[in-house]
Amino acid sequence: MRAGWRAGVTGLGLACCLSAQGALIDITTTTGNIQKKIDEAGANDEIYFHAGTYNVNLTLKSNLTVSGEEAARTILQGSSANAPVFTLNGAKVVTVQRLTLVGAAPGIAIQNASSDIKIRNGIFALNANVNAVTVSADSTAAIENNTFFANGTALQLAADGSTAKYNIFSENSTAISAVSDNGIDYNCFAGNTTDGRQGGHATTGGKSLRFVDTTHRDFHLRTDSLCIDSAGSGTDIIDGSSLLDAGAYGGQYADPLPYPVGDLKATVTEDSNGTYQIALSWNGNASYLVDNAANPGKYTLFYDSKAGPPYEGGDALDAQGSLIASGVKTVDHPLTEFTLFGLTGAASVPAAPEGLTAAPSDRKLTVNWSSVPGATGYILYYGVDNVTENEVDTRDTSVSLTGLVNGVSYHLAVQAQIDKKYYLAVKVGDNTGRDHESDFTQTQATVGDPQLSSLSEPIAAVPEKLQAYPDLPNEGCFIATAAFGYYEAREIRPLRQFRDRYLLASSPGRAFVAWYYRHGPRAAQWLQQHPDYKPTVRILLAPLIGFAWLMVNYPLSALVFMLLSVLLPIAWRRWRAGEVT
Amino acid sequence: MKRWLLVPALLLSQLPVQAGGWSGEVQYGRYYPEAERWSDYYGSDRAPYLALNFSYRLLPFVELGVDAGRMHDHGRAVLPSSGSQTGSVDTNIYPLMAQAQVSARFAPGQWLVPYAAVGAGRIYYRQVIAGQDAAEGNTAGRLTRAGLALNMNILDSKAAAHMRSGYDISHTFLLLERQRISGKINGAELGGDATVLGLRFEF
Numbered sequence: 002m003r004a005g006w007r008a009g010v011t012g013l014g015l016a017c018c019l020s021a022q023g024a025l026i027d028i029t030t031t032t033g034n035i036q037k038k039i040d041e042a043g044a045n046d047e048i049y050f051h052a053g054t055y056n057v058n059l060t061l062k063s064n065l066t067v068s069g070e071e072a073a074r075t076i077l078q079g080s081s082a083n084a085p086v087f088t089l090n091g092a093k094v095v096t097v098q099r100l101t102l103v104g105a106a107p108g109i110a111i112q113n114a115s116s117d118i119k120i121r122n123g124i125f126a127l128n129a130n131v132n133a134v135t136v137s138a139d140s141t142a143a144i145e146n147n148t149f150f151a152n153g154t155a156l157q158l159a160a161d162g163s164t165a166k167y168n169i170f171s172e173n174s175t176a177i178s179a180v181s182d183n184g185i186d187y188n189c190f191a192g193n194t195t196d197g198r199q200g201g202h203a204t205t206g207g208k209s210l211r212f213v214d215t216t217h218r219d220f221h222l223r224t225d226s227l228c229i230d231s232a233g234s235g236t237d238i239i240d241g242s243s244l245l246d247a248g249a250y251g252g253q254y255a256d257p258l259p260y261p262v263g264d265l266k267a268t269v270t271e272d273s274n275g276t277y278q279i280a281l282s283w284n285g286n287a288s289y290l291v292d293n294a295a296n297p298g299k300y301t302l303f304y305d306s307k308a309g310p311p312y313e314g315g316d317a318l319d320a321q322g323s324l325i326a327s328g329v330k331t332v333d334h335p336l337t338e339f340t341l342f343g344l345t346g347a348a349s350v351p352a353a354p355e356g357l358t359a360a361p362s363d364r365k366l367t368v369n370w371s372s373v374p375g376a377t378g379y380i381l382y383y384g385v386d387n388v389t390e391n392e393v394d395t396r397d398t399s400v401s402l403t404g405l406v407n408g409v410s411y412h413l414a415v416q417a418q419i420d421k422k423y424y425l426a427v428k429v430g431d432n433t434g435r436d437h438e439s440d441f442t443q444t445q446a447t448v449g450d451p452q453l454s455s456l457s458e459p460i461a462a463v464p465e466k467l468q469a470y471p472d473l474p475n476e477g478c479f480i481a482t483a484a485f486g487y488y489e490a491r492e493i494r495p496l497r498q499f500r501d502r503y504l505l506a507s508s509p510g511r512a513f514v515a516w517y518y519r520h521g522p523r524a525a526q527w528l529q530q531h532p533d534y535k536p537t538v539r540i541l542l543a544p545l546i547g548f549a550w551l552m553v554n555y556p557l558s559a560l561v562f563m564l565l566s567v568l569l570p571i572a573w574r575r576w577r578a579g580e581v582t
Numbered sequence: 583m584k585r586w587l588l589v590p591a592l593l594l595s596q597l598p599v600q601a602g603g604w605s606g607e608v609q610y611g612r613y614y615p616e617a618e619r620w621s622d623y624y625g626s627d628r629a630p631y632l633a634l635n636f637s638y639r640l641l642p643f644v645e646l647g648v649d650a651g652r653m654h655d656h657g658r659a660v661l662p663s664s665g666s667q668t669g670s671v672d673t674n675i676y677p678l679m680a681q682a683q684v685s686a687r688f689a690p691g692q693w694l695v696p697y698a699a700v701g702a703g704r705i706y707y708r709q710v711i712a713g714q715d716a717a718e719g720n721t722a723g724r725l726t727r728a729g730l731a732l733n734m735n736i737l738d739s740k741a742a743a744h745m746r747s748g749y750d751i752s753h754t755f756l757l758l759e760r761q762r763i764s765g766k767i768n769g770a771e772l773g774g775d776a777t778v779l780g781l782r783f784e785f
Contacts (some may be wrong), residue, residue, distance in 0.1 A: 407714035471770035
């Protein structure tokens with residue numbers, strides 16, 4: 002896209018202006034210190050933000066251009082909401098273009114004798130109490146072809162000398178605060194609480210300027226927008242019109258890319274002949290450059306059985322039964338759906354994975370296995386009592402299971418699967434015939450049921466038990482701990498509380514605890530080695546735990562219960578004896 | 583014989599403190615565990631220590647009571663296969679001792695009162711390694727304490743009067759004390775030395 006941009010600009014006879022162009026400094030969302038990149042930039046370098054969201058408060062120096070890849074999708078948000086995204090302190094010859102600024106106060110502060118500043122083709126949607134662009138009395142700037150939406154004061158010019166042209170001001174508290182109308186021309190106003198200085202050739206209208214979708218910050222203009230061709234004569238880079246659109250998508254420096262389609266959905270259904278179809282639908286692009294009955298834009302559909310781009314097609318048919326071998330199909334707006342036919346699901350059953358191993362560490366098992374030819378994914382099963390207690394879907398042959406309990410034995414097995422997945426994408430192109438296409442909107446769909454292998458040979462592994470210093474012995478409830486899996490199990494707490502409150506309070510109780518501590522570990526070890534008996538032990542322990550819980554929480558009712566369980570059988574016997582005699 | 587018995591009885595009756603009466607202490611300071619490599623695993627050779635003490639004055643010089651403390655430290659565990667430190671460990675040690683204390687109080691206006699105590703009881707512990715069973719238990723332990731008590735009543739008689747009338751506290755002391763706690767389980771050392779500052783309230 003970037004190369005296309007520069008070629009387009011040069012093609013318009015502006016090569017003269019780019020001769021002094023410096024280096025291009027790419028910024029992505031993973032770039033570390035962006036301020037440092039700016040500080041280290043040379044004269045006439047261009048800081049180029051790729052599409053994405055950035056949390057920044059930056060200070061710009063002289064002789065610099067700051068650009069966004071796409072105005073709507075290159076979003077700069079203040080990392081501090083109370084500071085400007087861009088501060089220009091005494092900076093000269095700076096251009097800021099094709100960016101969306103949000104969440105800062107103000108968006109751009111131009112001050113301390115800054116001059117020859119160009120702010121263009123940007124979108125300012127900060128918030129209702131915040132100024133979008135402020136220019137101090139000792140500074141000057143050219144503010145052109147921007148869209149200001151729902152700000153406090155959109156543009157604050159403290160003195161004459163700056164220009165404000167071809168902008169759209171919509172739903173701001175105040176559109177332009179300036180000392181005079183000088184330099185203010187061809188702006189489009191609607192729905193502001195106060196327009197302020199309108200200057201010459203102003204276009205005014207109702208509240209809505211007919212933006213495509215303000216929620217998603219798509220400020221392209223709809224067909225009946227009053228800001229289309231409203232900004233006097235010039236050249237619109239997008240459609241080549243000699244009448245300029247106002248706002249971020251007008252003029253010769255505008256971002257020409259349509260906004261990608263939204264809400265792409267893929268619905269799979271099975272046909273009567275055993276094949277499948279994928280019905281794709283999406284939200285149409287409502288920009289006037291696409292949504293035009295006489296000259297509509299178009300949507301290009303892509304598909305592939307492997308992730309793209311590139312998308313290279315495959316075995317899908319269209320409604321007429323023709324093979325879409327290339328993987329590309331074009332439909333004209335306003336059609337926003339298309340169906341792929343004749344798709345088949347996975348055919349072969351994969352072999353069971355082999356070579357399952359597990360490397361133990363602290364609360365973690367790193368599980369590996371050999372890849373299975375043709376497998377598109379794997380399901381790793383693991384559990385303490387049963388291998389199918391938990392499962393993890395993965396496309397890799399290695400999984401790290403974390404959050405496990407050290408010293409507990411886990412059973413593991415893996416299953417290979419083959420599914421038939423289709424990767425789908427849609428682009429929208431405008432009606433200008435200039436190859437302006439949006440970015441991909443992508444989705445995927447699985448056709449048919451996945452084919453699953455049998456389970457691999459199961460293995461058991463124990464996350465390594467850590468040792469503390471000093472290595473203190475545990476005198477806890479060994480058997481119950483082994484039966485319930487871990488020491489902190491909710492069910493074991495009453496037993497511990499019962500031990501502390503009742504057993505340790507008397508010498509027979511202490512003798513029992515001592516006896517238990519001598520023999521309990523052996524029984525617990527046996528139980529760990531024979532996990533099949535754990536459910537039985539848990540059932541056997543249940544009345545004991547219930548009694549301990551009663552004794553800890555409701556000792557009186559526990560005693561009554563005990564008394565009744567002795568007296569009732571005696572009474573029953575006596576009654577029966579009396580009945581017989 | 584009766585005359586010989588009369589002398590100590592007379593001396594005791596002249597002492598500034600009579601038998602009977604409760605006292606309570608709250609102490610806070612540093613516990614220096616005796617386990618040699620403590621700092622390797624916990625990052626420091628000391629840990630915070632809080633103790634409470636309640637005692638009854640059986641004789642003018644002698645008190646019997648209970649001392650309960652808590653030491654807590656947070657450190658790293660060891661992966662036995664590699665010997666590398668990983669995970670996290672919380673170790674708590676709770677000495678609970680019955681003790682007898684002797685104080686050298688000879689005059690009503692004595693600023694500094696040296697005292698010493700010995701005790702015996704249990705040392706409880708709870709050691710939690712994140713992600714696995716906690717280790718908890720107890721073992722026999724011994725306690726020796728010695729320190730100096732600064733009589734605060736003499737420093738501020740107005741406050742002392744207020745404490746007496748408002749809270750029934752006859753004397754308040756500021757304590758500086760050294761403690762020695764001993765106890766082992768399976769060869770693992772639980773004991774250590776503690777240096778604490780505290781307040782003692784006599785009722």
